[in-house]
Amino acid sequence: MLQAIMSCLSLIRVRMQQGRPTDVVTLVERAEKGASRAATLTHRLLAFGRQQTLEPRLVSLDAIAHDMEDMIRRVVGSGINLELKLGDGTWLVLCDPNQMESALVNLCVNARDAMPDGGWLTISTSEVILTDAEVAGFDDAQPGRYCCIAVSDTGTGMSPKIMEHAFEPFFTTKPSGQGVGLGLSQIYGFVRQSGGIVQMETALGKGTTVRLCLPASVQKEDMQDEHKDPAKTIVLVEDEEIVREVTAEQLREQGYRVLEADSGAAALRLLHAGARFDLLISDVALPGTINGRQVAEPVRQRYPAMPVILVTGYAPGDALSDMEVIRKPFAPEVLADRVRAKLEQLRTDAD
Incomplete structure (x- = not known):
């Protein structure tokens, strides 16, 4: 290239x-x-390599599969019989919904290619409790409750030797020009970066099942009951007046108290004046000599447990790899979900 x-x-x-x-x-x-x-x-x-910038939200795997049914039917074609076995799970997972949709489509395309003469493609969801033994082969994965989405086919399947290399970058069994061997490796990296694991069951002539399991994050009922947290105060740092005002209004509608700052210097003045707050949201590109990261660092030094969300209109790269990042433009519900998740984590850590 x-x-x-x-x-x-x-x-x-x-x-x-x-x-x-x-x-x-x-x-x-x-x-x-x-x-x-x-x-x-x-x-x-x-x-x-689990280094991509994700935009996680609390989502239902059942809802993602259901919403994508029509698209998947078009992708796999009329020669494939598609069946959905979806539950009505009570748990949500924290992941990037766009990446999850992409992973689901890629798995379905692989399944289609494994059934050149037609067959059955099944998408199913489930909630399981994974044991220490089941997560032992995955670094950092913890036993506990997981939400899973699986794609099963009745295609050619894989031999044990091929299965060993299935998730390696550039490994493919397709003819030259028909695949670069990055689909499964990309899915594997996304799931592992999201704290989950990937399971595969396959045998020659008996088809393949790939299961993506992500940690259960919160129950739907809890989301409904704890939608607002009126006791929390947020410092919002944004130099664009319209963006700042609209974002602050959206946060206040969620029940939060918002302190606004139009520059990094103004935000640090709030900090030095002893303002009490529970979350910092800052744009990265700010006027003057103090950017969003330079606002976040002294806040973290004074309050190590303080959650921070940085907002940027461009890919953050290595300079922001250790920070929570939301890319502009973003939908209001994206920010609301991320704020809720951050404050919930803060509450959990305090307990």
């Missing part, structure tokens, strides 16, 4: 020296295509 980009740039230089600028447009388009492919590859590798 880099070779394609470098070759195009080299030819652009030559064409400009030759006085042939009209030929440059095609070369630029080719270089952009190569860069786009490289960006996609990088994103998939980051997913496998």
